[in-house]
Amino acid sequence: MLNQIDKAKxxxxxxYRQHALPHGPxxxxxxxxxxxxxxxxxxxxxxxxxxxxxxxxxxxxKSWFDDMNDTALSELAPLLKQxxxxxxxxxxxxxxxxxxxxxx
Amino acid sequence: xxDQIINILKGIIRQGQQAGANANMSAKRLFQxxxxxxxxxxxxxxxxxxxxxxxxxxxxKNLDNSTLSQVRNNIIKASExxxxxxxxANLPPLYGVGGTAIxxxxxxxxxxxxxxxxxxxxxxxxxxxxxDETLVHYFEVGSEGTFLVRPGCDQFLxxxxxxxxxxxxxxxxxxxxxxxxxxxxx
Numbered sequence: 001m002l003n004q005i006d007k008a009k010x011x012x013x014x015x016y017r018q019h020a021l022p023h024g025p026x027x028x029x030x031x032x033x034x035x036x037x038x039x040x041x042x043x044x045x046x047x048x049x050x051x052x053x054x055x056x057x058x059x060x061x062k063s064w065f066d067d068m069n070d071t072a073l074s075e076l077a078p079l080l081k082q083x084x085x086x087x088x089x090x091x092x093x094x095x096x097x098x099x100x101x102x103x104x
Numbered sequence: 105x106x107d108q109i110i111n112i113l114k115g116i117i118r119q120g121q122q123a124g125a126n127a128n129m130s131a132k133r134l135f136q137x138x139x140x141x142x143x144x145x146x147x148x149x150x151x152x153x154x155x156x157x158x159x160x161x162x163x164x165k166n167l168d169n170s171t172l173s174q175v176r177n178n179i180i181k182a183s184e185x186x187x188x189x190x191x192x193a194n195l196p197p198l199y200g201v202g203g204t205a206i207x208x209x210x211x212x213x214x215x216x217x218x219x220x221x222x223x224x225x226x227x228x229x230x231x232x233x234x235x236d237e238t239l240v241h242y243f244e245v246g247s248e249g250t251f252l253v254r255p256g257c258d259q260f261l262x263x264x265x266x267x268x269x270x271x272x273x274x275x276x277x278x279x280x281x282x283x284x285x286x287x288x289x290x
Contacts, residue, residue, distance in 0.1 A: 064254045
């Protein structure tokens, strides 16, 4: 089974609860600890508290349970592709602009 | 009383996440609660409102202009108000719907950063993905654990892996999520 996962090679690394920091009553995912350039790092999570330490790096996605008509992932893909295609210097600026647009 | 408020808010957020029209209803219900002074005594933290805020903001596009600014102002006011209650942050939080509370678990020793080795080549962009309720949904039937995979997950991962370094970051325990990875990768 492990070999099958490695064959896919899509997911490079896995981080677990021990990598999340206790913060008040919850665990948060502190991106500054993973060892990546924060101007090039995006987190997608259905719990906004999880990325509260780096809110500008976060994309909130609605929680999914069983709706087989859900399209959130395919709707998210174009934005993520654009960011790389345009080689944006800082994803935080790009995501901030995107959020502002959503509010207008 | 506070449990009741938290449950109502959870319900609102769940509703709000399901459909655009419902989110508008949820907004109204939230403002109603606020005017009744219910939010003031709740445990709600600032960050907790964010999921709802984002969901509602999406629906604002569909409203006419006068309603839009009114609703928007209300949301902002509600956010500010809830923001002031960060003093309750040490109390049970309101989650989007999932969330990982510390209660009941001994915190594990945290490894030293950086968690990941240096990036090998690639675009330089890193995409960190949550697992539960983002890519999969875990549930139990009797004592059997099973999973559903979010529609489009497979294609999403394939497309993203071409341009990003994809990392899964889950707050679940390692043994559980390893099983989950097995499931949706196979």
